[in-house]
Amino acid sequence: MSKLFSHENPTIEAFGLRVAAEFADDSSGHDWWHVWRVWRLARRLALEEGARLQIVELAALGHDVEDHKLGRPPGTLVTWLREAGVDTKTITEVENICRRVSFKGAGVADEMPSLEGQVVQDADRLDAIGAIGVARAFAYGGAHGRELYDPAEKPELHESFESYKKSGSSSLMHFYEKLFLLSDRMHTPSASRLARQRHAFMEAFVARFLAEWEGEA
Ligand code: ADP
């Protein structure tokens, strides 16, 4: 197999390869290619927004390492960063960003003070919308035994992380619970521009899905 990740900076390359190896057999929607896309997008946004590249790239690569759904013990991210040769000050900054990235429900506010963190969160959210977002939502739904759609269901906007985590709704409901909310929650102008196009694509997709469901299209 060819090398999954290469980078001109040896520290970033070592960390990226570690993440790639550890994420290789993940089927929870946090696979290596998700991380890779977030890294690519975050790098682009960082260049457009003038954010510090090294912090952004490491945080993008590390953003899902300690995701609550994956069950890795606390400290895993710091260990991997240290073993790749990242310095202590950078590790602290990267860790602070990664801890805040995940979406916790419609009514739970985002707290992301640094531009570098905002860029990474924007990139992660862009990968949840648009054509890739549609594919990921149904892949996740299938992996968790969820229905495509249930006409009896009403969308629910979760006010707490607990109720959001417990939601067992259909994949189509996930568009209303989360995916349609993301384009308004972008931090940076560069991400907002991309989000608007991805959002419009999802709206067209859902409108067509519902029309086909009723046999109208
Ligand atoms: P993050 O932690 O990055 O905020 P998640 O881990 O919640 O995102 O989701 C990973 C992927 O799975 C995303 O593309 C997301 O939209 C999708 N997903 C999460 N929950 C559901 C769900 N209930 N139904 C369909 N897709 C989902």
Ligand code: NI
């Ligand atoms: Ni992610």
